[in-house]
Structure formats: structure tokens, C-alpha cells
Amino acid sequence: MVNQRFSTEQVWDFLSEIPDPEIPVITIIELGVVRDVALTEKKAIITITPTYTGCPAMKLFEDEIIKKLNNEGIDEVDIKMVYSPAWTTDWMSDEAKEKLRQYGIAPPVDGTADKGVLFEAGPRIVQCPRCRSNHTTLKSQFGSTACKALYTCDDCLEPFEYFKCI
Amino acid sequence: MDKKEALINYCLRLGDTSLILGQRMAEWCSNGPILEEDIAMTNLALDLIGQARTMLTYAGELEGNGRSEDDLAYGREEREYYNTLLSERPNGHFGETISRNFLHDAYLYHLYAALKNSKDEMIAAHAAKSLKEVTYHLRHSSEWMVRLGDGTEESHNKVQQAINDLWEYTGDLFEMNEVDNLLINEGIAVDMNTVKQAWDNTVNEVLTRAAIQRPEDAYMHSGRLNAVHSEYLGHIIAEMQFLHRAYPDATW
Numbered sequence: 001m002v003n004q005r006f007s008t009e010q011v012w013d014f015l016s017e018i019p020d021p022e023i024p025v026i027t028i029i030e031l032g033v034v035r036d037v038a039l040t041e042k043k044a045i046i047t048i049t050p051t052y053t054g055c056p057a058m059k060l061f062e063d064e065i066i067k068k069l070n071n072e073g074i075d076e077v078d079i080k081m082v083y084s085p086a087w088t089t090d091w092m093s094d095e096a097k098e099k100l101r102q103y104g105i106a107p108p109v110d111g112t113a114d115k116g117v118l119f120e121a122g123p124r125i126v127q128c129p130r131c132r133s134n135h136t137t138l139k140s141q142f143g144s145t146a147c148k149a150l151y152t153c154d155d156c157l158e159p160f161e162y163f164k165c166i
Numbered sequence: 167m168d169k170k171e172a173l174i175n176y177c178l179r180l181g182d183t184s185l186i187l188g189q190r191m192a193e194w195c196s197n198g199p200i201l202e203e204d205i206a207m208t209n210l211a212l213d214l215i216g217q218a219r220t221m222l223t224y225a226g227e228l229e230g231n232g233r234s235e236d237d238l239a240y241g242r243e244e245r246e247y248y249n250t251l252l253s254e255r256p257n258g259h260f261g262e263t264i265s266r267n268f269l270h271d272a273y274l275y276h277l278y279a280a281l282k283n284s285k286d287e288m289i290a291a292h293a294a295k296s297l298k299e300v301t302y303h304l305r306h307s308s309e310w311m312v313r314l315g316d317g318t319e320e321s322h323n324k325v326q327q328a329i330n331d332l333w334e335y336t337g338d339l340f341e342m343n344e345v346d347n348l349l350i351n352e353g354i355a356v357d358m359n360t361v362k363q364a365w366d367n368t369v370n371e372v373l374t375r376a377a378i379q380r381p382e383d384a385y386m387h388s389g390r391l392n393a394v395h396s397e398y399l400g401h402i403i404a405e406m407q408f409l410h411r412a413y414p415d416a417t418w
Contacts, residue, residue: 054216084291141306142206166298
């Protein structure tokens with residue numbers, strides 16, 4: 001009986017040991033993609049939500065969750081995908097943001113998705129994760145993964161990635 | 167036509183449009199004018215194909231015949247596709263791609279903004295999610311519209327010509343039929359006249375900033391609602407479906 005052998009807290013703890021496949025310094029729990037954990041007699045049902053609809057890491061998330069729980073002794077794992085509420089960088093903890101910064105990725109700047117749609121959105125100040133300078137320039141809104149933009153620092157001249165608000 | 171049939175058709179329209187525009191953007195992979203744009207355009211492709219997956223999966227579930235997203239994407243013929251005529255326009259040069267995407271991004275942005283309140287939970291969730299992504303797409307294409315339109319004489323002329331050439335495919339975006347009427351009554355679909363007004367405002371604002379003249383409305387192509395397409399869709403589908411048809415059981 002899965003729900004007698006394990007508590008949901010334990011399962012959350014197991015999941016919090018799974019690193020993000022693309023950004024291994026933060027876990028999938030810190031990223032906020034795991035929305036719910038439920039246990040029945042036979043299995044664990046893990047509800048997740050995609051960061052971006054086309055994010056190729058989602059399949060990896062699923063595989064890693066199943067592998068991890070199998071290793072912990074839960075043989076049957078169902079993954080349920082939900083789309084609402086839509087994932088937002090607001091769910092990321094300050095601790096996770098600090099980890100990103102130390103890893104060299106500028107964390108999302110302040111609350112919720114970038115305000116305004118077009119030109120009124122204005123430039124936002126994204127701090128260089130290396131030298132902490134505020135003199136940085138957006139090079140492209142799209143980076144090596146869907147969730148990141150490309151910047152360069154005008155002071156230390158290093159290029160860096162910015163985890164964009166969504 | 168009943169509500170279920172209408173809803174399936176509506177999901178195919180959304181899914182097919184994202185899929186075909188996504189496939190067009192994927193054609194830019196390794197062909198971008200600069201590295202950053204190559205990455206940007208493949209990012210756009212990824213978002214769009216992700217959006218298509220959600221809607222095609224849902225359409226398959228509603229249909230209830232066990233057709234998966236892949237069956238729908240790779241197993242249907244040209245006359246079963248309900249994408250917008252604009253989404254299948256060829257990439258052409260970079261300015262033509264930006265012009266097409268700008269007109270289309272503004273469309274999807276306002277369509278999703280309205281569908282966010284759909285009474286169909288899945289469509290509402292999909293729209294809210296996609297809206298966040300399309301916001302970045304619209305900003306990307308709008309900034310390039312201004313940069314090119316208000317750039318050199320050559321870039322201005324090329325973008326003006328592209329907008330002129332694409333204009334006759336914009337009428338198709340807002341056409342409605344009995345599917346829309348039925349679903350609007352159910353609170354699921356949105357009135358495209360409302361979307362058109364919002365689209366007009368965005369298009370006018372950006373074209374003005376880009377020093378591009380908005381073409382006069384003249385003859386407009388039509389076809390999306392009846393799955394009638396230009397000569398380009400067949401070629402896109404042939405390329406997209408080749409692998410699946412040659413090796414039907416291929417998996418990742």
C-alpha cells in the first residue's frame with residue numbers, strides 16, 4: 001500500500017532531490033513545476049505543469065520523477081499534466097533565485113510577467129550576475145532555452161543569461 | 167453540427183495554426199541572418215509547436231477515437247488542415263518573415279487574450295499559458311518592424327512591400343462560420359470582430375512607429391474555415407510528414 005508506506009511529505013522530499021535537467025543548481029520543486037502529490041493504495045500521482053508549452057525538458061522531468069520514485073520503492077507513478085494556473089517565475093523562491101545568480105544566470109527581476117506588451121514595457125534593469133553591475137544590455141529576448149534571454153554586461157563585458165519573467 | 171464537433175474543429179484551427187507557423191519558423195534553423203536571431207526564431211518555433219501539441223492532444227481526446235497529437239499532425243491531408251492562410255506564407259527574406267509574424271503575432275495575442283475567459287476550461291488554460299509566450303513573440307516582431315521599417319531606405323522598402331503583399335491574407339484571420347456562432351453562444355469561442363478591433367489598434371500603432379503605410383483593404387483571400395489552402399501548405403506538410411509516413415512506427 002503506497003499510501004501507508006509513504007506520506008506525501010516524504011514524496012515531496014524525494015522530489016526535492018531532483019535537479020532541473022538544464023539548470024542543475026535548482027531542483028524541480030524550487031522551479032515550481034510540481035503542483036501536487038497524491039498517494040493511493042497502488043500508486044503515486046504527481047501533478048506537474050510545463051514552464052513553457054514547448055519546453056523539451058518536460059519529458060525529462062517526467063522521466064526523472066518516475067525514476068526517482070521507483071528507486072525509493074514506489075513502483076507505479078502516474079504523471080498528470082495541468083495547464084492552469086499557468087506557470088510563473090513568481091513561484092520561484094528567493095533562495096532559488098540566489099542559487100541561479102551564483103550559477104551565473106541573472107534571476108527574474110521583480111514580480112510577475114513583464115508589464116506592458118510593446119514599447120511601453122521599457123527597459124528593465126537586469127543586474128550582471130558576475131560583477132553586479134546595473135549597466136547591462138539586452139542582446140536578444142531568446143536564449144539557449146525558452147526561459148532565458150541574452151544579455152551582456154557593459155562593465156565587466158561578460159555575456160550572461162537572464163531567466164526572464166513570465 | 168453539434169457542440170462537440172464544433173469544439174474539435176475550433177481546437178484544430180488553433181492547433182494547426184500554431185503547428186504550421188511553428189514549422190515555418192523551424193525552417194529558419196541554421197539559416198538566421200545572425201546567431202541571436204537564429205536562436206530567437208527556433209525558440210519561437212518551439213513555443214508554437216508546444217502550443218500546437220496541447221490543442222491537438224485535446225482535439226484527439228474530444229474526438230474519442232484514440233487519435234494522438236502525432237496522428238493528427240502527421241496523419242492528416244492538406245484539406246483537413248484548418249490553419250490560417252497567413253501562417254503558411256513562405257518565409258522569404260528576413261523582413262518578410264518578420265512582417266508575416268508581426269501580423270500573426272498580433273492576431274494570436276488578441277485571440278488568446280480573449281480566449282483566456284473561455285468557458286471551456288482547457289481552452290481558457292491554454293490561452294492564458296500561450297498568451298505569456300506570444301507576448302514575447304509580439305514584442306520581438308514589433309521591435310524588428312520598427313527597426314527595419316524605420317531603418318534604411320532598402321529595409322523600409324522591403325518591409326513595406328512585404329506588408330503590402332501579405333495584406334490580402336489578413337481577412338481570412340477573422341472570418342467566422344457556424345462553428346464560431348455555436349461556440350460563441352456557449353461562451354467558449356470569441357467574436358472575431360472584437361479581436362479584429364484590438365488587432366487593428368496594435369497593427370496601426372506599430373506600423374506608424376515603423377513608418378510603414380497600412381495598405382487599403384482590397385481583395386481578401388479566404389479558405390481557413392473550409393480547409394482550402396494556398397499551394398504552399400501541401401509542400402510544408404509533405405516535408406513535415408515525410409519521416410512519419412516513411413517510418414510509421416518510428417519513436418524518439
